[in-house]
Amino acid sequence: DTGVSQDPRHKITKRGQNVTFRCDPISEHNRLYWYRQTLGQGPEFLTYFQNEAQLEKSRLLSDRFSAERPKGSFSTLEIQRTEQGDSAMYLCASSPGTALGANVLTFGAGSRLTVL
C-alpha cells in the first residue's frame, strides 16, 4: 500500500462550475477525513467517515459541499457552484481509529483548487 492517494493534484476551474475530488485511503483504515487548508493557515476540519457512515460535518461545509464514501473505501468531495473563496488545498487523511492506541491520521498530498 502506497499511502493515501488524492486525485487530481491540481484543479483550475471557473467560478460557478462543479468540481469533484477523490481520495483513496490506506486500505485497512476505516476512518477517512477531509480537511481544507488555505495559505498560511493550519488545516481546518470539514468532515469524517467511519466506514461508509458520515459521522460529523463542520459548519465550514456549506450546502454546496457534499462528501460520500459509498462502500467504505474511497471517498469523493464535490463542490457545486464554486466560488473564489473555495480556492484552497483539500486534504484527505485516513486512520485506523483508536483500536491500536492514539488515532493517528495519515495525510495525502492534497488537491489544490483554484477558482478563477
Added chain:
Amino acid sequence: GDSVTQMEGPVTLSEEAFLTINCTYTATGYPSLFWYVQYPGEGLQLLLKATKADDKGSNKGFEATYRKETTSFHLEKGSVQVSDSAVYFCALITYFGNEKLTFGTGTRLTIIP
C-alpha cells in the same frame, strides 16, 4: 471547544542552532498531542506524538514533552539542519464525541547555512 496556539513565525535560524517552537492547547477531555511537518511541495507528515502526561515524543532529533500542568507541547531540536526547513503544525485529538484532529496555524521554519 478544542484549540491549539503556536508561536507565530516565520522563524529563521542558522544551521546547528537550537530550535524551540512553542505550542499550547485547550481541550475538552484528555487529548493526544502531535507535531506534523509539511516540507515544501509535500503533504503533511507525522513527526512525533505523545498520548499522556509527561510522555516525550521524539523523531529525527526532534523532541516534545506533554506537559499537562502547563497545557503545552513545545517542539525542540538541539542542532537544526537546512533540511529541517518546513512548516511545523502542532495538533491535538480528543476522544469525547468526536475524534477530529485540531491544528494550530503552523510555524514556518527556515534554516540558513
